[in-house]
Amino acid sequence: MTLRTIFERQRDIIDYSLQNMLRRWSKNTLILIIFIVLVFIVSSVLFINGSLTKEMMVTSMDLPDITVQRIKGGRQVNIQAPDALEIEKIPGVEAVEKRVWGYFYQETLQANFTIYGMDLDQLEKGEYNQIVDWKSYPDDIERNPDFRMIVGHGVLELLKNIEMDNTFLFFQPGWQQLISFDIIGTFRGETELQSNDMMILQIQGARKVLELPDNEFTDLAVFIPNPEEIDNIALKIQRLFPGLRTVTREQIKNSYASVFGWKSAFVLSSLLAGIFAFLILIWDKASGLSLEEKREIGILKAVGWDTALVLQVKFWEGLILSGISSVSGILLAYAFVYWLRAPGLKQIFIGWSTIYPSFRLTPDVDFKFLVLIITICVVPYLAVTIFPAWKAAITDPDVMIRNI
DSSP, X not given: OOHHHHHHHHHHHXXXXXXXXXXXXXXXXXXXXXXXXXXXXXXXXXXHHHHHHHHHHHHHTTSOXXXXXXXXXXXXXXXXXXXXXHHHTSTTOOEEEEEEEEEEEETTTTEEEEEEEEOHHHHHHSGGGGGEEEOOOOXXXXXXXXXXXXXXXXXXXXXXXXXXXXXXXXXXXXXXXXXXXXXXXXXXXXXXXXXXXXXXXXXXXXXXXXXXXXXEESEEEEEOSOGGGHHHHHHHHHHHOTTEEEEEHHHHHHHHHHHHHHHHHHHHHHTHHHHXXXXXXXXHXXXXXXXXXXXXXXXXXXXXXXXXXXXXXXXXXXXXXXXXXXXXXXXXXXXXHHTSXXXXXXXHHHOOOSSOOOOOOOOOOOHHHHHHHHHHHHHHHHHHXXXXXXXXXXXXXXXXXXXX
16 A cells, blocks of 8 residues: 555545544534633643743843841841842952842732832943933923932823823821932833832932831842852851841742742632533543444444544544644634733732732743643543444444444
């Protein structure tokens, strides 16, 4: 038998299998829909988890090697300037950045802003200049250099609702007067995941808003040129300063990876009952041959079809249906996550907020995962379709035709 003959024979078998599936369109349509839903749910969760993990890995490259915090009574408190000077003297430490940051709740908007203090003069001259859209002001307008700020896109959209997109007024009940800040720029959309709820204030202005004394800081960012010394220096800091806590970049990355993995497992576990019910329904519909199907197999055997040929027909039926379901479910999940931004599902991983980032997830498709999904879907379904067909095919045709 030539290769061409084998190909033509398989083409005829596939054509007959498609006709069989169309004759039983109601049963196959139900299985197809359920199958697609299952693959869609699992694929969506794994796509989101993979993309957020990848985004976190990229973002973590900008984190300091070690973050140092002062802990008192189990809670983080301000750290003193002398601590930074002592840590800088430790061999292997390249630099120590004293950071000023915190949160400010705006009651009118019911939003919580992240406040970060930086030297905006250096910000305008450095690499951050490329990710900020700077506002232009007439030269005759006087601006206090200590009361300027750059905001995230989400913050700006909220401030437009209260007509404060040029100047924002900070206020707390205990303050004697408002603190006015000029908005001099906005972070661009590509930084939305990190900057959406952020306000970058000039350091002195940030201290005033956060009510932070001049000789105190929120925490310290320690930079170490040799990655192999990070853990040792972190231990040395803890030994020299028992009241300080150190968090390395790797610890933060592992924490986020664990959180995303836990949330993926939580979502799939929450849907476990529904998934199990769908699987039972698929098994019941696929494994149970109707009287018509048994009679058809009996007639095929009676007219000369052998068992192998009957099984090839059922094989192609199962392969076509499960293959279409798997590919359709994965493509729908891809569109849902990366085009529609996974509404409703993404919030489970990131959380809900008044200033919710509308960023697009970066596609992160692991082909090993796709092969695994297709294998898990196709192989079991082929088993539950071929086995009952094999039992019918080895039964006496007369018995099958008479349905005895």
